[in-house]
Amino acid sequence: MSSDTPLQLLGGLSATEFLRDIWQQRPLLIRGAFPDFECPLDPDELAGLACEDGVEARLVEEHGEDGPWQVRHGPFDEAVFGELPERDWTLLVQAVDHYVPEVAELLEAFTFLPRWRLDDIMISYAPPGGSVGPHMDQYDVFLLQGMGRRRWQLGGKVADEAPIIPGIDLRILERFEVTPGDDWVLEPGDMLYLPPGWAHHGVSQSDDCLTLSVGFRAPSADEAITSFADYLGEQLPASLRYADAGMAPPDDPSELDDAAVARMRRLILETLDDPARLAQWFGRAMTQPKYVDQLVPREQPTAPAELVAELQAGGELVRCRGSRFAWRALDGERATLFADGDGVTCALPLARALASDAALDAEALALPGAAELLAALLDAGSLSWADE
Template sequence: MELLGGRTAADFLRDYWQKKPLVIRQAFPDFQCPVSADELAGLACEEGVESRLVIEKDDGKPWQMHNGPFSAERFSELPEHDWTLLVQGLDHWVPEIADLLEHFRFVPNWRLDDIMASYAPKGGSVGPHFDQYDVFLLQAEGHRRWTFGGHCDHTSPRVEGTPLRILSSWEGEETVTLAPGDMLYLPPGVGHHGVAEDDCITLSIGFRAPTVDDLLTGFTDFLCSQSDAGDHLNDPDLQVQDNPGTIAPGVIDRLEAVIHRKLSDRRQLSLWFGQYATAPKSMDIVVPSDEPIAPEVLRDLIQEGAQLRWNEGSRFAWYDLGEESALFVDGEQYLLKGDAKPLAPLICAGARIDMEALAALAGDPAISGLLSHLYNHGSVYFE
């Protein structure tokens, strides 16, 4: 309740989620940022880390963006103010940042995108803009002044001459300054503009929502990969037509029946979506273990109380199929039956798995085999 300004998660979801902004003072009291500006700059020099520099006035051009990785010398060439460093997926690389996500489990795992860090000296900003996703903006260090409000969409006027979607004639409705531990929630489509008042770091906890185009394309591609996708449309009751150029209503009826049958297969839809929704954002961090572990060794470590946790870049979800539980990890599916069914909700509940509950299940060879597979694949590790 402290995280949401004294509101319960249910109250927040009912009154604010995808409805209106919310300023939460001291959502994280006495917050200390787990990373420094220098460490963010170091990450931005690494291959495999998505990073960007946004400079407000770059050779006379407005709001120019440069993609990393950067050289260390690049940072010494920057102006004293009016620029921003963005490091995407910071939770994938810093376990202490990933731990922040445990406070946001009132939103389903599959909706989570990642945590982005924004460092800026005084005056630094990425310009007035809007996003198509929900975001919590946690002030981690320094102070940032936010102006926000008003609904924006693809028709909103933009600044020309920049690769960024900067709003050109937007005026916000409210202005606040956030100190460390303060947080601002913004629904999709709400215009906002944050400006650093001193050297500051802001952490953006972003939540994704797939587009209808992504859903249709992804599911139909999945259906086309099934073994019966090569079957032909047949017409054993074909009859002579008055005009051979006519597409008879019966043809459309058969097409509709085929497509409806495929699209109404709830099991197929749930299995596809679980894989789709848990596909890792970065395959650079979900890599096989250097030292594979045997099921019996993993079982013994669990019985001894070793703490198992998710890889910071992994995604976990599950779906109840009735007699089976479908576990989805990093784009793969695992169907669990009988005594193994409880493993799915247990392992998906949070990044640090309840080891006492897991120890009660790990004696099953099938379960210890699956857990060792996830370990060897790089989806979990011992802390």
């Protein structure tokens, strides 16, 4: 589909129009974004997932036994859910797309955005009155109503330093005023897009209210600078140091003068301003898996010849649900394939094929270097056999 083709998902806007006029600028309510939507899992299945080891889950009670806005972290015992009140609580489960293939399939609707920007699909369940309080998030999110009805109220864009309620394990805003007109009840299939920093408050209006949150991540400046500096530190030679050849004798040997500061500044800026190294770091940073323990390396290395035989016999390799892939062209023939925080140089067509959603079967072997790279990704845990 062309980027200029109107999408029902975006309320009739084309992808180009949405990215130009809405994305990271203002909210957008989309009625019937997913017509006749059927939620890919039910509340009992979500609760069951929250009881499993390794799954990130939270239980938020507005009126908990230990005080207001009590937060408990999973995994939970099934008995917990039978002890909860009839209203005013919320269960949140992160990265449901990593565990439920039918949830992961929803991501196909969001291919108008870079795949490496995706964080995960969180799903929340709430009985009547369930909420996590008025708050803001520092990421883009599409809030898709999956089951029941939820009322969303918006309070406009708020400053990073907006006061929050102290002493609780949630970043609930102390003050929240609803913007006139930004007050809606969403039905199944309706969706609300929110850019970063927009205050919002969602409250369940009915039994069995499920909301799917498709979130997109962006590293903060402090995270990016720290991570890039660490990456550079591993790449730079020890001989690259502060130097002051040709300097004038100091008026005072104890003074840290402007010339010395300028030399240090020049060293740092020239070291940082390296587009090739920045791209290599960025690809690795944006493909870091959300949960590293989801990648299980193989105990025994895979021989490329064995992998070839398996593929030719009808086997198929799939990307592990927690894995992230991206690619960047180096020239007309070569590219860096980024996979789960690592990067490897390979043929450009191979990088594009591995980073796409296309099936990895015997046809992939026609690409130069495929057998060796597929074996390495299989051993790293980024790929697995479809029948495993």
